[in-house]
Amino acid sequence: MSDPKNENLPIEDYALIGNTITGALVGKNGSIDWFCAPRLDSAACFAALLGDRDNGHWQIAPADGTWTVRRRYRDNTLILETEFETSQGCARLTDFMVMNGHDSEEHCRLVRIVEGVSGSIDMEMVLVIRFYYGSMVPWVRRVGDARLAVAGPDSLHLTATVPVYGHDQTTRARFTLTAGQREIFHLGYQPTHHTAYEPPEPLAALAHTEAWWRTWVAQGHYEGPWRTIVMRSLITLKALTCRSTGAIAAALTTSLPEQLGGTRNWDYRYCWLRDATFTLWSLLTTGYTEEAVAWREWLMRAVAGHPADLQIVYGVAGERWIGEREIPWLRGYEGASPVRIGNAAADQFQIDVYGELMDSLHLARSVGLNPEAHVWDIQRAVMGFLETHWHLPDDGIWEMRGGRRHFTHSKVMAWVAFDRAVKDATRYGLEGPVERWQEIRDTIHADVCAHGFNVAKNSFTQYYGSESLDASLLMMALVGFLPATDARIVGTVRAIEDELMDDGLVLRYRPQESNDGLPGTEGVFLPCSFWLVDNLVLQGRDSEARQLFARLVGLCNDVGLLSEEYDPAARRLVGNFPQAFTHVALVNSARNLAGDGPAAHRARNQPAATGGAEARR
Numbered sequence: 001m002s003d004p005k006n007e008n009l010p011i012e013d014y015a016l017i018g019n020t021i022t023g024a025l026v027g028k029n030g031s032i033d034w035f036c037a038p039r040l041d042s043a044a045c046f047a048a049l050l051g052d053r054d055n056g057h058w059q060i061a062p063a064d065g066t067w068t069v070r071r072r073y074r075d076n077t078l079i080l081e082t083e084f085e086t087s088q089g090c091a092r093l094t095d096f097m098v099m100n101g102h103d104s105e106e107h108c109r110l111v112r113i114v115e116g117v118s119g120s121i122d123m124e125m126v127l128v129i130r131f132y133y134g135s136m137v138p139w140v141r142r143v144g145d146a147r148l149a150v151a152g153p154d155s156l157h158l159t160a161t162v163p164v165y166g167h168d169q170t171t172r173a174r175f176t177l178t179a180g181q182r183e184i185f186h187l188g189y190q191p192t193h194h195t196a197y198e199p200p201e202p203l204a205a206l207a208h209t210e211a212w213w214r215t216w217v218a219q220g221h222y223e224g225p226w227r228t229i230v231m232r233s234l235i236t237l238k239a240l241t242c243r244s245t246g247a248i249a250a251a252l253t254t255s256l257p258e259q260l261g262g263t264r265n266w267d268y269r270y271c272w273l274r275d276a277t278f279t280l281w282s283l284l285t286t287g288y289t290e291e292a293v294a295w296r297e298w299l300m301r302a303v304a305g306h307p308a309d310l311q312i313v314y315g316v317a318g319e320r321w322i323g324e325r326e327i328p329w330l331r332g333y334e335g336a337s338p339v340r341i342g343n344a345a346a347d348q349f350q351i352d353v354y355g356e357l358m359d360s361l362h363l364a365r366s367v368g369l370n371p372e373a374h375v376w377d378i379q380r381a382v383m384g385f386l387e388t389h390w391h392l393p394d395d396g397i398w399e400m401r402g403g404r405r406h407f408t409h410s411k412v413m414a415w416v417a418f419d420r421a422v423k424d425a426t427r428y429g430l431e432g433p434v435e436r437w438q439e440i441r442d443t444i445h446a447d448v449c450a451h452g453f454n455v456a457k458n459s460f461t462q463y464y465g466s467e468s469l470d471a472s473l474l475m476m477a478l479v480g481f482l483p484a485t486d487a488r489i490v491g492t493v494r495a496i497e498d499e500l501m502d503d504g505l506v507l508r509y510r511p512q513e514s515n516d517g518l519p520g521t522e523g524v525f526l527p528c529s530f531w532l533v534d535n536l537v538l539q540g541r542d543s544e545a546r547q548l549f550a551r552l553v554g555l556c557n558d559v560g561l562l563s564e565e566y567d568p569a570a571r572r573l574v575g576n577f578p579q580a581f582t583h584v585a586l587v588n589s590a591r592n593l594a595g596d597g598p599a600a601h602r603a604r605n606q607p608a609a610t611g612g613a614e615a616r617r
């Protein structure tokens, strides 16, 4: 039953389950092909997603291998139900990770309940555990009714209501399900040195987990249009937050390729200041304040130290060392290699993160989440660093590896940092130097308008003096740098529509024009496509905005999930999955379309529209 062809499933065939410390991807074939434990940035013990079946997976499905599948999440939860319809009848598989308030970050429990719905179906379970990213075969032994798999520091306990047997470094079970019959499998991770293990009572855990998610959802106040898809995005964002540390990861996976068969394969299981602040915007403005407080505490711990040592990305507990390396024994998703863990972007200098940081703390204050006094002290220290560094070239929002430049978007975000510093100091009576910040803010504005705008193209461009376009410029109006109706912004949006789109969706930039230091190319970037929706809304191009939004929502898979990018030629999702950045952008656009989103909120902060005469050069 387990796929003998060893082919990877399409990315859109996966659904997410998780416990807000780690998560797993369940395929439409009932196979869990990606699972890192105990944290989402720990080593994977199922890594078939990035290699072969033998790199670790756990499949429960009808034995004859031919079925049709329907899937859904139980309403407002992260509990997945997969129904297999076969010639023998129908079976329902319910998958979830136990939400247990008392669980430490070192434990994690996966439960799979399979029920006969009709007929009498032969079922099979195949469990291949390979610790350390698919490389380590564990020693498996019986402990009472359970099987215990151990490899060094990691162990997994399997309990099942049907007999299991070991063969060829695989644990298997075969059983027949009749209508109304229920069988339960449970797999728990814990560090090997924790000798005592207590499996949960699965049905009580199911009820508790369902109630946990419903209670969480009920805390929010999003009632606008597209509620189903927006709530699924918010639940996905919550699943990517780390309950124990407050961090917010960019995605669940590493190395799902930006181009099928390509080398642009990166590890996203970390906390980017940029992605996390964006996520915060979505959660905070839909009523989820607890996550904002937890993230702010995470942030203050992570950035503690000299402002010059601030990184753009950290491990989920704030670890600074997340050095990038390749995993040569994994062949890569559909052969896209290398598979990388860690991320060298941690050593980059990216000016936009200062703007995102100041903007998110500004938002937190504006919704009444008044931070402790030391938060402003850290912000002032960060601003002191930015005063002497904003004018330097940097690596930019897209983390290009082709050398530092004066990226226009980076300078705009430096403007945001000074703008929000001035506003916070003025509104809340906080210590300045306000006048100096005002001066620098105005200097940066003039600098961007003088050097980032290309008269011939009637557009802002990727970096000072360049001819190239870049979708990050769509943020200029969204952060309030200029009004969306300013002639220069209108020109930039038009230029992006004319030159930076593929099949009606937005590319980040054209790699061949932008020297990003990498071979190959990539798909269209879904967050940027949502940013275009936001700009269209702000320019009053409502029906075009709605049309584009509907197209983007249509790219969600059957359970409402999106990755980072989309390949219009192959008509497939590409890049890491599910991706916070994309789901944030979806939530923001839905709210912007309803007239109550961040774009409108930030637009209220911006200077009056001008014809842009001062920008001519």
Ligand SMILES: OC[C@H]1O[C@H](O[C@H]2O[C@H](CO)[C@@H](O)[C@H](O)[C@H]2O)[C@H](O)[C@@H](O)[C@@H]1O
Residues within 6 Å of the ligand: 250, 258, 264, 266, 267, 268, 272, 274, 275, 343, 344, 345, 397, 398, 399, 400, 401, 581
């Ligand atoms: O495409 C090259 C870069 O891709 C990754 O960065 C992207 O993902 C980050 C996390 O979502 C996001 O913050 C960034 O803006 C994106 O460009 C990767 O992490 C980089 O190492 C890589 O150079």
